[in-house]
Amino acid sequence: MKKARKIWLFGLFSFLLIFASACSKDTGSSEKPEKTDEGTKEKVTLSIGSWRTEDTAGYAKVIEAFNKQYPDIKVEFKPSKNTEYNTILNTALQSGEGPDIFHLRPYAPGIALADAGYIEPLDGLEGLDAFPETALAASKGSDGKQYGVPLNMSTTQMFYNKKIFSGLGLEVPKTWDEFIALNEKIKKEGIIPIALGTKEGWLLSAAHGIIGPAHYGGNDFVEKITNGETDFKSAEFVNSIKAMDELKAYFPDNYEGLGMEDIRTLFFTGKAAMFPMGSWEIEVLRKMNPDLELGFFPMPSAVGKDATITAWADGSFAVNANSKHKEEAKKFLQFLTTKEFGELFTKEFKMISANPEVKSDDELVNSLSEAVTKISTPYMMVVYFAGGNPTSKATLELELQGMYLGQQTPEGVAGKVQENAETWFKPFQ
Amino acid sequence: MQTELNTETIKQIKQRKWKRWNIHLFPIPALVIYGLFIVYPLLAALSYSFFDWKGIKRGAFIGFDNYKDLFTLEPFSSMFWKAFSHNVLYFVVQMVVQNGLAFLLAFIIYQKIRGAEFFKIAYFLPRLLSVIVVGFLWKLIFNPNFGALNVLLGKFGLESLQEAWLGNPKTALMAIILVNCWFGLGFSVLIFLAGFQSIPKELIEAARLDGANGLKMLTKILLPLMVPSIMIITVLTFIQSFEAFELVYAMQGSQGEPYRSTDTLAVYFYRLAFGGSSGDSTAIGLGSALAVVLFIFISTFTAILLKMMKKKEIEM
Numbered sequence: 001m002k003k004a005r006k007i008w009l010f011g012l013f014s015f016l017l018i019f020a021s022a023c024s025k026d027t028g029s030s031e032k033p034e035k036t037d038e039g040t041k042e043k044v045t046l047s048i049g050s051w052r053t054e055d056t057a058g059y060a061k062v063i064e065a066f067n068k069q070y071p072d073i074k075v076e077f078k079p080s081k082n083t084e085y086n087t088i089l090n091t092a093l094q095s096g097e098g099p100d101i102f103h104l105r106p107y108a109p110g111i112a113l114a115d116a117g118y119i120e121p122l123d124g125l126e127g128l129d130a131f132p133e134t135a136l137a138a139s140k141g142s143d144g145k146q147y148g149v150p151l152n153m154s155t156t157q158m159f160y161n162k163k164i165f166s167g168l169g170l171e172v173p174k175t176w177d178e179f180i181a182l183n184e185k186i187k188k189e190g191i192i193p194i195a196l197g198t199k200e201g202w203l204l205s206a207a208h209g210i211i212g213p214a215h216y217g218g219n220d221f222v223e224k225i226t227n228g229e230t231d232f233k234s235a236e237f238v239n240s241i242k243a244m245d246e247l248k249a250y251f252p253d254n255y256e257g258l259g260m261e262d263i264r265t266l267f268f269t270g271k272a273a274m275f276p277m278g279s280w281e282i283e284v285l286r287k288m289n290p291d292l293e294l295g296f297f298p299m300p301s302a303v304g305k306d307a308t309i310t311a312w313a314d315g316s317f318a319v320n321a322n323s324k325h326k327e328e329a330k331k332f333l334q335f336l337t338t339k340e341f342g343e344l345f346t347k348e349f350k351m352i353s354a355n356p357e358v359k360s361d362d363e364l365v366n367s368l369s370e371a372v373t374k375i376s377t378p379y380m381m382v383v384y385f386a387g388g389n390p391t392s393k394a395t396l397e398l399e400l401q402g403m404y405l406g407q408q409t410p411e412g413v414a415g416k417v418q419e420n421a422e423t424w425f426k427p428f429q
Numbered sequence: 430m431q432t433e434l435n436t437e438t439i440k441q442i443k444q445r446k447w448k449r450w451n452i453h454l455f456p457i458p459a460l461v462i463y464g465l466f467i468v469y470p471l472l473a474a475l476s477y478s479f480f481d482w483k484g485i486k487r488g489a490f491i492g493f494d495n496y497k498d499l500f501t502l503e504p505f506s507s508m509f510w511k512a513f514s515h516n517v518l519y520f521v522v523q524m525v526v527q528n529g530l531a532f533l534l535a536f537i538i539y540q541k542i543r544g545a546e547f548f549k550i551a552y553f554l555p556r557l558l559s560v561i562v563v564g565f566l567w568k569l570i571f572n573p574n575f576g577a578l579n580v581l582l583g584k585f586g587l588e589s590l591q592e593a594w595l596g597n598p599k600t601a602l603m604a605i606i607l608v609n610c611w612f613g614l615g616f617s618v619l620i621f622l623a624g625f626q627s628i629p630k631e632l633i634e635a636a637r638l639d640g641a642n643g644l645k646m647l648t649k650i651l652l653p654l655m656v657p658s659i660m661i662i663t664v665l666t667f668i669q670s671f672e673a674f675e676l677v678y679a680m681q682g683s684q685g686e687p688y689r690s691t692d693t694l695a696v697y698f699y700r701l702a703f704g705g706s707s708g709d710s711t712a713i714g715l716g717s718a719l720a721v722v723l724f725i726f727i728s729t730f731t732a733i734l735l736k737m738m739k740k741k742e743i744e745m
Binding site: 094112116197198199200201252253254255256257258262389390394397398401402405407 | 483486504571572573574575591592593594595596597598682684686687688689711712
């Protein structure tokens, strides 16, 4: 009898609880947007949401520079933790709130927010034409409108240890055959030619981003495949996968068990001569080993085209469609398009500005950004094939991993990626 | 006089009634927390699973389509069954290796060997570490080039046995499960030891007088009396095996790497619902459906196991 009552009570309480919390949530979200504007016209305050907590000091300087032109607009930089940023931003946007300006993730995830109507289009914002199309594409909605001002370019390329190269009398390769010959020479000397491990999938799509264009022929192929004129089963793409397979002869021992930390260590301790990786690692490598003589070279082509640096826009700023101060927010975004901001940005954050006119005081970063304007090819899997579920990019990573484990063929990899892309990529349907 | 007494008794009755009732007020804080963090999310997941999701935006009501996709649409269905089979392996190996070993160790400690206290603590020590620390530690040990395991094998001239333990699909899952066994051993030892210690001394003495020796004592007398502890461990191991997440995530990330060879249902759920470490798109509907399926599966089997346990107890 007593037991029965307890169970009954428990049921009642839990039911009430759920009912109450469900109700309060509904009313809460429908009430909020009805709040009326406060008419304080004197000084507008804009808030900026971002995942770059480490950039707070840098943005204080950016805001200071902005306030020289617009003293009446107060700007607050309010970053949140990198891994929690998406969740925080998404929930805020869903309830009709969120910062006036926010850092937008590039390509598919950012574009999804634009397509859902949470972002104000930047029609006719002055200064946008300073950016190349590759940089703008990262925040272009499916409707063709521009939704973000690009900030920085990320690049992937082959880094190399200049000391090892000069010690062995080696030169930067100009053709694919020279590249392979170079690898052979390094291997004979008992040094690991390429620091790459296959334990973490993302390393593989990143490496394919560097090595792939040398075989599928860079931008021409990218244009063809995005138009649907060719596909992943084409000989060009399969060759790029085969090249990845051949290179395993130059990877470290037990490469299938090595992750990012392991391969980075192999490179900065001088055990490996080359490291196919992104520009974001420059600062890390220098911190780990200040004596490292770091160089990079564009990947030489195997099909008689130009050597390539892989580049893509890695972040942009957007205006919240629900912001009460859209006009002021757009003024801030316009400031972000200026050369003045670009220079401040590269200086403070040590990254390649998305604005190609901006120079950096770091020689390596500078020559990289020069290379980007001349011989860049997009990181195809991130820029065009990050859609679907699982994404085509993730499928490539998984199947490449399978290939390195001997459970998949290069043709099989290409086939699986094609199969996945056909489920969502419009030109293939 | 009469009426006064009457009001007095009424008061007493009222007080007694109130006392009986106010007992029911004490669980309220617990119920609030339970409802807020267990029941509500569960029902929320249930409701999410009936909708079509476009990224973070809830779309139309689609009934059981998410459940259908989970079991019929490629690559989701093959990922599901692959992860499920890994969970089964998790359970079997933990039952045999972890709990088998724990039973023997508990028996040895129960025999009051020298240093019993020390062993009891030694077995339990890993449990005091956070799972993330355990994962990181073993990741270092398993590292193919700098890790202690391969270095040791090299020292003993066993280079041929050196392996990229966590990078090889043949060894990665087993390595993780064995680490989990190491981690969970102490807890099982404690439960079994408590079981042994609760067996009445008279029973054992009587058996000894009847001439039961070590092995016979164990199989004929102690083992049957240990059935309740064994059942408890079985249920706990079952739940833990099918919820396996932290250690896999700490050692291999959310992709079930390499080549999905270490995927478990919980890791697969995480990847579906929140997007993988590879910047994958989220599938909240499918993820919620998987969570509901997982909940139903675990609760049903736990209920069956508990029922079996009750029966066994009565038989004794």
